[in-house]
Amino acid sequence: MTTSMLIQVLRQPAIIRDFHLHDWDLLIRQARSSGLLARLFHVLEDEKLTTHIPLPALNHLTSACKQAQRQHQQVFWETYQIQKALQGTGVMPVLLKGAAYIYRNLPCAQGRTLSDIDILVPKSDIKKTEMHLLMAGWITTKANDYDKMYYREWTHEIPPIQHIKRGTVLDVHHNLFPVLNFCINTDKLWRRASFDEAGIGTLCLEDMLLHSATHLFLEGDFEHGLRDLTDLDRLFLMVGEQRRWEALKIRAFTLGLALPLFYAARYCHKILGTFVPENYLDAYECGIRATGKLQMMDWLFLKVLIPFHPSATHPLHGVAIYILYWRGHFNRMPLRILLPHLAKKALRSLFNNKTSAQKTLTPHA
Amino acid sequence: MELNLHLRTGPFHIAIEEFETPFVEDLQRLYHYQIAASQAVKNAFIDFRISVKASSFLRRFYRPQVSFFCDTYQPFYPLPYSQTLPMFEWGFNWCIATQAHQFLQFHAAGLARDNVMVIMPAPPGSGKSTLTAALMHHGWRLFSDEIVMIRPTDGHAVPLARPINLKNDSIDIAQNLFTGNYFSQRFQDTHKGTVALMAPSRTSVDLVDRTQIPTHIVFPRYEAGARLEVTSMPQAEALMELVTNSFNYHMLGEEGVKLAMDVVDGCECMHLKYSDFDDVFCFFDSLANAQ
Numbered sequence: 001m002t003t004s005m006l007i008q009v010l011r012q013p014a015i016i017r018d019f020h021l022h023d024w025d026l027l028i029r030q031a032r033s034s035g036l037l038a039r040l041f042h043v044l045e046d047e048k049l050t051t052h053i054p055l056p057a058l059n060h061l062t063s064a065c066k067q068a069q070r071q072h073q074q075v076f077w078e079t080y081q082i083q084k085a086l087q088g089t090g091v092m093p094v095l096l097k098g099a100a101y102i103y104r105n106l107p108c109a110q111g112r113t114l115s116d117i118d119i120l121v122p123k124s125d126i127k128k129t130e131m132h133l134l135m136a137g138w139i140t141t142k143a144n145d146y147d148k149m150y151y152r153e154w155t156h157e158i159p160p161i162q163h164i165k166r167g168t169v170l171d172v173h174h175n176l177f178p179v180l181n182f183c184i185n186t187d188k189l190w191r192r193a194s195f196d197e198a199g200i201g202t203l204c205l206e207d208m209l210l211h212s213a214t215h216l217f218l219e220g221d222f223e224h225g226l227r228d229l230t231d232l233d234r235l236f237l238m239v240g241e242q243r244r245w246e247a248l249k250i251r252a253f254t255l256g257l258a259l260p261l262f263y264a265a266r267y268c269h270k271i272l273g274t275f276v277p278e279n280y281l282d283a284y285e286c287g288i289r290a291t292g293k294l295q296m297m298d299w300l301f302l303k304v305l306i307p308f309h310p311s312a313t314h315p316l317h318g319v320a321i322y323i324l325y326w327r328g329h330f331n332r333m334p335l336r337i338l339l340p341h342l343a344k345k346a347l348r349s350l351f352n353n354k355t356s357a358q359k360t361l362t363p364h365a
Numbered sequence: 366m367e368l369n370l371h372l373r374t375g376p377f378h379i380a381i382e383e384f385e386t387p388f389v390e391d392l393q394r395l396y397h398y399q400i401a402a403s404q405a406v407k408n409a410f411i412d413f414r415i416s417v418k419a420s421s422f423l424r425r426f427y428r429p430q431v432s433f434f435c436d437t438y439q440p441f442y443p444l445p446y447s448q449t450l451p452m453f454e455w456g457f458n459w460c461i462a463t464q465a466h467q468f469l470q471f472h473a474a475g476l477a478r479d480n481v482m483v484i485m486p487a488p489p490g491s492g493k494s495t496l497t498a499a500l501m502h503h504g505w506r507l508f509s510d511e512i513v514m515i516r517p518t519d520g521h522a523v524p525l526a527r528p529i530n531l532k533n534d535s536i537d538i539a540q541n542l543f544t545g546n547y548f549s550q551r552f553q554d555t556h557k558g559t560v561a562l563m564a565p566s567r568t569s570v571d572l573v574d575r576t577q578i579p580t581h582i583v584f585p586r587y588e589a590g591a592r593l594e595v596t597s598m599p600q601a602e603a604l605m606e607l608v609t610n611s612f613n614y615h616m617l618g619e620e621g622v623k624l625a626m627d628v629v630d631g632c633e634c635m636h637l638k639y640s641d642f643d644d645v646f647c648f649f650d651s652l653a654n655a656q
Contacts, residue, residue: 020406029414033437056378056410063466070616309437 004312006030009040010230011273013047013167024057030307034226037064039111068113075102078117078168083198085136091129093119094193094201096173096211101231104202112227116160116169122186130172137164146344155332166350173233174210177218178332184214199275206251209235213264214257220328224305224322229305232264233274238328245277262286267301300324371401371411374513375525377461377572381453383416388449392550395528395562398570410538417453425535435460444555451552454530460558461512462612468514468523469624470612475508475522476500476578478653482522482577484513485585486610486630487556492587495535498563500640500649507569512612513579517619517620520627521576526569528562536561542642579650581652582607582634583606593644596636604636624632 002066005027009016031037041061044050053061075098082093092286098114101313134149139162140148151159156175162168176184192204203211212235216228239248252261262281268274288294303320315322327337368389370381374396384392393400408457410565415596416434420443424430429446432439433456440459444452457597462470464604474497487493516523528549536559540548549562607625608614614621639645 021410024412028410029436054410056412060412060464066466066616066618070618073618101501311513315561 003134004307004309006034006036006040006227006312010043014047015045016044016049016050019052021054021056024054026311028057028060030309032060032064032314033309035113035224035306036111036227036230036307037061037232038068038113039227041065042110052246058109058299059202064113065111068111071113072109074104074168075099075114075117078163078170079103079200080198081163082117082119082133082170083200085132085138086129089125091121091132092199092201093129094122094189094203095315096120096176096203097215097231100202100208103200106234107238107253108231110234111289112231116171118171118173120173120176120186120189122190126158127173128173130161133161135167138162138170139164141169141285144348146348177214180246181213184257188255191300199209203214205235205238205242206257209239209260210250211253213260217260217263217301218328218331220325220331222324225305225307226307226334227269229268233268233272236265236268236274236276240275245280249281258286259288262288263297263301267305270298270302271305318357345360371400371406371409372396372399373552374399377412377465377525378406379413379415379457379460380406380411381415381417383418383434384415384453385419385446385449391450391451391562395549395564397564397565403548408631413457413464413641414638415453415456416462417449417456440514448552448555448622449560450549451530451557454528454627458525461514465514466613466616467630468516469607469614469617471513471515471607472511472610472612473513473607475511475513475524476505476521476649477508477511477524477577478505478649480577480656481581481653483581483583483649483652484522484628485581486607487585489532491585492535493579493585494531495531495538496587496639496645498531498535498539499542499645501566502547503642503646503649503651504568505574506650507542507565510648515579515624515628516576517617517624519576520578520631522579523576524569524573526565526573529565531558531561531563533558540564541650542586579628579632579639579655580630582629583637584635585637585639587640588638589640591638591640592649593641594636594638595648598634598636600629600632604629604630 005023009027028037031040035175037060041064044053054347056128079095086093096118099107101112140159141162151157156169156178161170163173175186176189187254189203189207192207193201194204195201202208207231212228212232216232218226237247241348248261252258258281262283265276265280269276283294300320300323303314303317304324366383366386367386368381368382370392372379372381381392382484414436418429418434420430420432421423423457425549427603431446431449432443432451433441441456444492470486473484474493474495475485476483478509485493485497494510497507501507506524507529508522509527510529511527514523514525515521519623545566551559551561553559584598584606606624607629614625617624637648648649
């Protein structure tokens with residue numbers, strides 16, 4: 001396996017001491033296409049290497065940091081707005097993923113960028129939440145009825161809502177994973193979530209890590225895969241520091257999420273060199289039973305957990321992406337629902353072949 | 366087609382990797398003095414790698430379109446093929462506005478002569494680009510007609526010397542005033558109407574590395590038949606106008622606020638109403654001579 005320059009630097013930041021200007025050029029491009037420019041700067045800063053960054057590269061890194069910092073401010077502001085909108089309703093939202101890392105100022109908040117804010121509310125509160133957020137200015141972005149229906153019937157969230165003035169996008173979930181094939185008991189998540197005085201919650205460390213792992217390894221979208229893997233790397237570091245390895249393992253089995261934890265530990269270690277205790281998880285116990293399955297998953301994941309940049313992709317990258325995309329679909333929905341859904345989507349795309357619009361946290365930027 | 370043309374405009378080093386052949390000649394005319402020799406850029410750091418290329422093979426035959434790429438990222442929907450060059454300019458602006466937060470950026474024109482540097486923020490339709498083109502032709506040095514960049518370390522404005530974006534009637538006005546090989550062809554039916562681009566003057570390009578402290582903020586307004594009228598403007602008002610016309614004021618946070626205040630603090634601020642270029646030239650030259 002040839003390793004991309006960005007991954008080499010994430011594993012061993014000190015190698016940048018010997019970089020020429022054209023190495024920096026490539027590194028910046030790979031980091032930008034992975035959404036890791038700002039995080040890269042923090043990695044170099046932690047290792048006290050920033051004096052080795054030449055000015056043209058430093059300009060791009062610090063620009064990205066300013067953007068990330070601005071997003072972090074927005075997360076706090078939007079969270080405050082959400083809290084105001086839900087005040088008096090009794091709904092206590094839990095922040096997920098990027099927004100949670102930033103709100104709690106975890107190590108994986110450093111240089112983390114995000115395109116939307118994810119919140120989790122109990123399924124019974126979804127209608128109420130949606131209505132109060134609507135009154136505060138968040139309106140649905142999905143224009144057609146089929147898409148709306150699809151979200152409501154078959155997924156773990158409502159269609160993304162966007163604030164009419166500020167343009168920020170909010171994803172309201174009632175579960176961590178699509179509800180069909182595989183159901184996580186959310187009561188268990190709520191019991192261990194912690195809330196601050198403002199009534200804003202975050203999941204416990206184990207659940208945060210398991211959610212990130214589930215999202216990355218069971219769904220089918222890998223464009224931010226490497227970024228998510230670096231989140232997991234930092235979450236594992238926290239688990240190690242707090243000596244919660246055993247607790248994490250037990251939690252994974254309790255929630256039925258041992259398989260994504262297994263993948264997360266395996267590929268964090270293989271790709272980023274993350275420390276994981278020896279013989280931490282057993283492939284068979286975690287659900288990898290067929291012979292050859294692990295080799296196949298290695299083949300697939302090692303091809304997609306890379307910078308999505310032509311300088312870093314394997315010739316079979318597209319094939320791996322394609323297979324994992326379909327695997328993500330099968331993980332989410334049984335065939336009897338998936339096939340009619342895809343047929344309808346295909347028909348619609350024939351008549352409406354626009355590239356999907358980029359959604360950003362700050363659309364005017 | 367593959368092009369691999371390298372340009373250096375002010376602090377930015379850009380590589381145009383692919384471009385549509387019919388528009389290459391125009392591109393080379395507009396950036397004539399800024400094209401870098403390929404040996405000089407070997408192993409260099411490229412800030413933006415830009416491609417503007419036809420969307421797909423089939424689309425070449427049916428309403429052909431072009432797409433803009435910055436490295437691998439495609440920030441916009443495709444535009445009609447005929448708008449290749451304006452799309453390049455708008456895309457390049459997008460690159461700067463979204464990725465170069467080492468500068469505080471204002472949506473404004475910037476011009477300088479001797480020790481005087483004027484920032485001209487103005488809404489579309491105020492005749493800003495025409496006025497900029499006229500002043501450049503009159504011997505003022507062009508910083509930019511769209512993005513004025515301020516460097517936080519010393520408050521200097523940093524020149525770009527990019528082509529001027531002329532719209533609709535202003536194209537005729539500019540072409541009547543100046544003869545010479547400055548203009549691109551006209552691009553019809555863009556979202557800004559008809560557009561043509563005008564190359565920066567040789568002096569503007571030669572002195573592109575000379576940064577300057579802004580000294581004046583002028584809000585121009587063209588009014589047919591009007592006599593030249595200059596009214597001074599409270600600095601607070603100028604500040605508010607300036608920051609609402611900034612691309613990245615909100616990105617820079619406290620640094621941005623302080624910097625914008627410093628810029629305004631060091632400037633004389635005024636409204637300018639005009640109709641006749643000769644009057645305007647007199648007025649601007651008097652600013653330069655007064656220093």
